[in-house]
Amino acid sequence: MAAGRRARMEETRAKLVRAARAAFAEKGYAAASMDDLTAAAGLTRGALYHHFGDKKGLLRAVIDALDAEMVAAARAARDRAETPWLGFLEEGVAYIELALEPEIQRIVLLDGPAVLGDPSQWPGQTACLRTTTETIQSLIDAGTVRPVDAEAAARLINGAALNAALWVAASDEPRAVLAKAIEAFRCLAAGLLADGR
Secondary structure: OOHHHHHHHHHHHHHHHHHHHHHHHHHOOOOOOHHHHHHHOOOOHHHHHHHHOOHHHHHHHHHHHHHHHHHHHHHHHHHHOOOHHHHHHHHHHHHHHHHHOHHHHHHHHHHHHHHHOOHHHOHHHHHHHHHHHHHHHHHHHOOOEOOOOHHHHHHHHHHHHHHHHHHHHHOOOHHHHHHHHHHHHHHHHHOOEOOOO
């Protein structure tokens, strides 16, 4: 495939994702019309079907883009921390806090699960699980965390953070729920610490 054609295809995909992201954030997935979002991108329905298969495929692509931004924000919180353990905690807390962002709340945490099913099965969550497992294993190796099965601990920690974010997003009082969720998340995570820490 020629480089020019590949660049045009990527540009078309990017236009559709941007238009869908705006439409899904403003109207929600169900109310967003494929005709309106393709017109906003200056493209046809054919382009949407060619690149994404259907509206659901486009939602997956929008969630993938948002997920990448969420990962970057959580990692930035981790990287600002003073120690690897505090970085691990801050990464989880940052993920939960992202549930307050209207676009993430509506698209990733409310519409995404309703349309695409269990978020713990999404590719982004699988990648996150691998990273969390590696982080926990390094904390075990450093003696910071008890010698537990790193994957089991990662699944439980990621599940707690994901469910906390879903709870915040679905709440009538997200800020109040956020404070409770973060406090409980920190307590649960602290149970992993090696004795005497």
